[in-house]
Amino acid sequence: MNAKMINQIVDAVGGADNICSVVHCSTRLRFSLRDEKKADDAKAQSIPGVLSLVKKGGQYQLVIGNDVDLVYDALIQKYPQLQKDQAPKQAVPAKKKGIVNAILGAITGSIAPVVPLLAGCGMGKVLLLVLVMSGLLTKASSSYILLNMIFDTGFYFMPAFIGFSAAKMFGCNAFMGGFIGLAMVHPTWTGLVAKGAPIDFLGVPVLLAKYSSTLIPVLLSVWIMSYIEKGVKKIVPGMVKVFLEPMLIALISVPLALVCIGPLGNLLSQAIADGSMFIYGTLxxxxxxxxxxxxxxxxxxxxxxxxxxxxxxxxxxxxxxxxxxxxxxxxxxxxxxxxxxxxxxxxxxxxxxxxxxxxxxxxxxxxxxxxxxxxxxxxxxxxxxxxxxxxxxxxxxxxxxxxxxxxxxxxxxxxxxxxxxxxxxxxxxxxxxxxxxxxxxxxxxxxxxxxxxxxxxxxx
Incomplete structure (x- = not known):
């Protein structure tokens, strides 16, 4: 990849110090900038290889096309610090970007890195279906069972992938974000959901909801966790933070996710899906x-x-x-x-x-x-x-x-x-x-x- 293009891109967005984070989707470099006013729109759009500029959802997006992954890799190779987990706290505050932009930026930024995985697993499941329809495999065969397990993994553990990605967007520990997602699909939890017997946590009734293949519950949970993490960091002494911080974050965030936030997110997810189907069925x-x-x-x-x-x-x-x-x-x-x-x-x-x-x-x-x-x-x-x-x-x-x-x-x-x-x-x-x-x-x-x-x- 042309080093000149990388230099032009970084210069156009206000320099490496102005970049909080950068990710890419199938065609776009998506920058989260500390101060969008430092970026030069005209310069960005005039770079050879940049098709267009889109500013939406709190992101500064350069449309590259099919070679975006090569541009991203070259950018990270030259500026490796951009791939580290950096809190966007030095960026322009979300209220200046607008509430709608902040929400859209969080959703798209959290989901975009996971979409290729979901698409690949989805196509894998279709391939498996075609193999069964053609008689090359049977559902009872061990080969089918293993392949089905492989491609199911992407969807079953989707909350973990989304949690990891969302944590980066919200500026908190990415591994703790993935941890929350995994807790929501833990075998013990899924077993409780399957049994359907009423349970409580410290006397508070817990709604048994299935969280595998869901988005909104873990997004909301990690968002709340980002504030919990900030609060915990303020009170934990430095000498014990290596174990006390993650323990307290998990102790507060996971029960909160399973008792309050998860059920709320699950209801919201169902409402959106039902609303979409209602509009489709009506019109x-x-x-x-x-x-x-x-x-x-x-x-x-x-x-x-x-x-x-x-x-x-x-x-x-x-x-x-x-x-x-x-x-x-x-x-x-x-x-x-x-x-x-x-x-x-x-x-x-x-x-x-x-x-x-x-x-x-x-x-x-x-x-x-x-x-x-x-x-x-x-x-x-x-x-x-x-x-x-x-x-x-x-x-x-x-x-x-x-x-x-x-x-x-x-x-x-x-x-x-x-x-x-x-x-x-x-x-x-x-x-x-x-x-x-x-x-x-x-x-x-x-x-x-x-x-x-x-x-x-x-x-x-």
Missing amino acids: GAVALAILAALYPWLVSVGLHKALSPISIMLVAQQGFDPVIRVVALCSNMSQAAAALAVAWKTKNKALKSLAFSSSMTAYLGGITEPAMYGVNLKLKRPMYGCMIGSGIAALFAGFVKLKAFIYVTPGLLSMAMWIGEDENFILQALITLVIASIATFIATIMIGFEDPEENKEEQA
Whole structure:
């Protein structure tokens, strides 16, 4: 990775000392800055290799594209201190960022690092299902049992992964965050839940709730733990803090999580999932079409990540997601088709090459940021084509009751996500893909766009 690019990025965000932490998702570097005013937006957007800048959820996000992991690795290699657990207490206070931004930043920052693991385990479970359907494996075989255990691990222990990641976001001990998540899925706890017999803690009744494959309970628990940790650190003498601090934090945080916070988070999770299904059941295809038409703009500002917990919860609780992943499929394919239309119509050779390659990336892997920020959003009008095509495709998807059975980014390479143990929606998903592509392509060609002139100096 070009060292010059790393230097330019660090300089644009205000220097290494201005960075509290940095993580990355599938296409973006996500910075938490101490003072966002020190960052130079124009300089950041002018860096070769940076497709766009998004400031959302308290994060300073540079859209890189498919090579974001290489950029991140090079950044950490040069500035290893950025990968250490650092409390963002020196950052701009959350109240200045806004409550909504602070909440969205905490949710997306906690979930984004875990999403690749969930997607990989989800695709593994689908692969296992295909092997059984093809007769290559049987559910009674030891090979199936071991493989199923491997891919179940990602979902069963999801609270531990989320707890570890959330602790970094809230500026507390990451291992204690993971500890809380593990306590919520401990065999003793799951055994008590399975028995269903009433229990209490020091005379206080405890609601028996299943926390495996959940997000919100552990997020809330680690958030509260971050304040408990600060309080404990103030009162524990230095000579005994190595064992007394973690003991007190665990003694306070875990019972609080199991008695109060966890049940509250579980009810909130269920309410969100039930609310999503109610809206879907009431408005159906119309609701999908409206959300799909808006989804390209949600992606452009990073708000689509706030919908990820809903999708994950639906898959965990219902066994399928008929809303968020379906809308993502329609939107992703419309972005790909709009970029393909631009590649077809433009006379600019550089734009044609970029549009075609980014279109293929979106079609195959569902990674739309290169197509969106590099082509469609820059030209503006193709985004309207995306809205039209995505909305039309969602109407069909809602009509045929399309369902996704795992949480993964929709694309041609992840079509297995539409296969369940008892249902198969691959054909409906392929038709939805074709509708989104054709409708968007035609709409983009008809709406048109201002074709940029060839830069002769760059061409030379």
